[in-house]
Amino acid sequence: DAKTTQPPSMDCAEGRAANLPCNHSTISGNEYVYWYRQIHSQGPQYIIHGLKNNETNEMASLIITEDRKSSTLILPHATLRDTAVYYCIVRAPGTYKYIFGTGTRLKVLA
Amino acid sequence: DAGVTQSPTHLIKTRGQQVTLRCSPKSGHDTVSWYQQALGQGPQFIFQYYEEEERQRGNFPDRFSGHQFPNYSSELNVNALLLGDSALYLCASSLGLLAEGHEQFFGPGTRLTVL
Numbered sequence: 001d002a003k004t005t006q007p008p009s010m011d012c013a014e015g016r017a018a019n020l021p022c023n024h025s026t027i028s029g030n031e032y033v034y035w036y037r038q039i040h041s042q043g044p045q046y047i048i049h050g051l052k053n054n055e056t057n058e059m060a061s062l063i064i065t066e067d068r069k070s071s072t073l074i075l076p077h078a079t080l081r082d083t084a085v086y087y088c089i090v091r092a093p094g095t096y097k098y099i100f101g102t103g104t105r106l107k108v109l110a
Numbered sequence: 111d112a113g114v115t116q117s118p119t120h121l122i123k124t125r126g127q128q129v130t131l132r133c134s135p136k137s138g139h140d141t142v143s144w145y146q147q148a149l150g151q152g153p154q155f156i157f158q159y160y161e162e163e164e165r166q167r168g169n170f171p172d173r174f175s176g177h178q179f180p181n182y183s184s185e186l187n188v189n190a191l192l193l194g195d196s197a198l199y200l201c202a203s204s205l206g207l208l209a210e211g212h213e214q215f216f217g218p219g220t221r222l223t224v225l
Contacts, residue, residue, distance in 0.1 A: 034213060043114070043200055043216035044153065087152060096166045097143070098214065100152035 004088045004101040011107050012082075018075040020104050022088030025069040031091050033064060034098070035073045037084040037106075044087065047073065078108045112137060114203050114217035122223045123191050131186040131220045135203030142184040143214060144176060145200040153200055159184050160206075188222075196224045 005023040012018040024033060032051050036044040048055055048062045050071070055062045061074040075082055085103040092099050115134045123129050135142050141160045145153035155168035159178035173189045182203075188195055198221050202214035 036216075041198060041219070041221075043202075043218045046213045046215060049213055096158055097155040097168060098153075100145075100154070103152055 003099065004090060006086070006088055006101055006104045008102065009105040009107070011109055012075075012078045014080060014108055014110050015077055018078040018082065018106060018108070020073040020075075020086050020088075020106065021070065022072070023070045024088065024090050027068055027090050029068075033062070033068075033071050034089040034091075035060070035062065035086065036089065037082075037086045038103070039084040047086075078106075080108050080110060082106065083108045114201055114215050116199075116201050116217040116220050118220060119218070120221045120223075122225065124225050125191055125193060127191050127224075128187065128189045129191060129222060131188075131199050131201075131222070132183065133186070133201030133203075133217060134183045135201075136215050139203035139205050139215070140182050141204045141206060142178060142182065143202045143204070144184070144186045145202065146170070146195075147198040147200060147219070149197070156186070191224045193224050196222060198222075 032049050034049040035047040038044045048057055048060050050062045050064050064071045085105050087100050087103040089098045114136050117132045143158040144156040146156055147153040156170050156174055157167045157176055158165050162178045175187045178184045198219040200219045201217045204214040205212050
């Protein structure tokens with residue numbers, strides 16, 4: 001199965017950029033990388049996804065390396081409400097299912 | 111525009127009982143996926159329904175079954191409940207079978223406790 005690797009936890013000062021890395025070395029050429037976050041056992045919230053190019057939306061930016069083996073989610077100005085578990089996800093090859101990893105627990109500090 | 115809704119919010123059952131969880135997808139979505147999330151872990155894929163058929167299944171026993179209705183809503187059924195089935199059950203909807211990079215939107219989940 002496709003697999004992602006993320007650091008288990010990170011801290012970020014409020015107002016600073018939070019950069020969350022993810023390794024997905026087994027990703028295939030046509031698979032997207034998705035990022036979600038989950039706040040205290042609520043349903044995961046979609047943030048952003050990308051294939052090859054960098055992407056930006058109102059929530060975050062996604063930087064994907066040229067070899068597509070890793071990516072970084074950037075929250076440009078973290079707030080206390082961004083404290084959550086962030087999941088980097090790829091779709092399992094040849095299937096329609098997401099494989100969630102263990103995620104990164106981001107704590108934004110006042 | 112209503113997002114994904116799930117019912118009930120919480121449920122308590124005893125071992126050996128059966129349970130049915132319900133999900134209504136986001137407006138305009140036609141595909142529903144179900145996930146199980148044990149405490150402290152990431153969601154685990156159970157199965158996905160599209161055009162009223164199960165299209166993909168994760169590593170879950172046959173005690174877990176589902177259904178999708180013509181209006182795209184879905185049910186998850188779990189028979190012969192075990193203590194280990196206690197978890198947050200998440201429903202996610204999307205447009206199409208995720209083959210085109212379409213994102214999934216998750217509901218708030220149903221918290222199932224098996225005693």
